Amino acid sequence: MRIVTFGFQTWGRRTLQALIDSRHEVVLSVTHPASESSYKAIWNDSVEELARERGIPVHLTERADEATIDLVKRAEPDIIVVNSWYTWMPAELYAMPPHGTVNLHDSLLPKFTGFSPVLWALISGEAETGLSVHRMDETLDTGDIIVQKSLPIGPTATGTELVLAGMDLIPAALNEALDAIENGTAVWRPQDRAERTYFHKRSEIDSRIDWTWSAVDLERFVRALSDPYPPAFSFYRGRRVEILTGAVSDYRFGGTPGRVVVVDGAAAVVCGPDSFRGGNHALVITALRDADGVDQDPAQFFARGGYLTDSE
Template sequence: MRIVSFGFQTWGRKTLQALIDSDHEVVLAVTHPASESSYKAIWNDSVEELAREHGIPVHLTERADAATIDLVKRAEPDVIVVNSWYTWMPAELYSLPPYGTLNLHDSLLPKFTGFSPVLWALISGVEEFGLTVHRMDEQLDTGDILVQHKLPIPACATGTELVLAGMELIPGAVNEALAALVSGNPRWTPQNKAERTYFHKRSDRDSRIDWSSDAVDLERFVRALSAPYPRAFSHYRGERVEVLAASISEASYGGTTGRVVVQEGGGVVVCGPNALRGNNRGLLITRVRTADGVERDGAEFFVRGGYLTDAPE
């Protein structure tokens, strides 16, 4: 088959590599220009560079405009394959090839449609995540499913570890999807849109720790926001502090939500919800980074006690 690839960042590059390694011909690679924005600069392996190394024509664009659609028409693809494309694709484009357009999305659709699905899955506390290959339609991540691969979420996994594990699913999923199309009898499974969950783009505010949350949720939140992602943060004595490592306290603690209570196990415990009754475990902070970029042990940094707050006080 003749394939046009739409993709960006490491996800797009791994998908293009899988297409190059297949028995099919990649006739055009469409990608975004390099970006310095906070999330686009993460996992920024170049699709353009890989395509040019293999002599594949490249089209750089921010959006699927008229010029892009014209180039794709002239490439005469049998199918378009998309992974990590940031802007809207019109029906004129995604319905153009005989086999339509396949989109790769790193969640188990219809759950976690939208943005940063792996991080949101870990933050949400689900037990598994994965990769879905589906047919593109008029809505975001809602088309019929062709291939879906699952992975468990280990108890101590970080967001970065899960993202990397999910990327390793790309070659197998691409090959399975293309083989299904070639067979002439692909099995499409409609999504139950009543089960759909949508998650928005993450911003700086989404990394702020909510001390009214349970310690189990907060510990998972800290793990999800692992490097190179923006880290979980709070404010202590007027200074923004990133929480790099934390666990759940052994004892339950009472007092006031957000209060640095006591040292335990090499860190300090911060009270969470229901602090008045002391019914909950606290978050045990063991490693932090201050605004000057210096990392410190939790017990050393919080030795004066006090409160962690949503904003500088």
């Protein structure tokens, strides 16, 4: 089939590479210009670079405007494939090809529509994440599903590991979907919108630790925000500190959420609801970076005790 791609960052590049490696023909690659914004600069392997290397026509644009629609129309695609496209696509565009448009979304739809689904799934305590190939319609990530691949979330998995593992699902899922569409054997499964969950774009404040969360939740939170994502952070004696790794304490701690104590050679933070009752485990900080960007030994750094807070 003749395919036009809309994609950006590493997800878009991996999708384009999968199509290049397939028996289909990519006749146009539409992508966004490079960006320095915080989240767009993460996983920023270039779609444009790969397309130009392979002699595929490239169109750079921030949105699907009239010029973009005209270029796609002249390319005469059988189908449009989308992965990591940041702006709205009108029905005039996504319904244009004979086989419409499919989008790749890195969650098990209808859960975790929206943004950063892998990180939110890990933070939420889900047992699995995955990849969905679905038909594009007028609402974000809600179209009928043709292929889903699941990915278990292990007890030590980081956000980075899960994102990379999810990208590895792209070639098989995409080829399965395109084969079924081309052969006329596709079975489209409508999403149950009552089961839909939507998650917003992440910003800096979403990495700030809330010490009223349980230690189990906070350990997952810290693990989700692994490099290259902005790490979990808090404030200690008026200065920002980044919590890079943590663990759930073996025994329970009581007191005020955010109180950090050094016990048995480890820095433990009281956390969770009703912590004054002494029924909660603590978050043990195992790797720490100070406000100057220097890695510190947590037990030595917090030797004076004190409180971790949500503001300076």
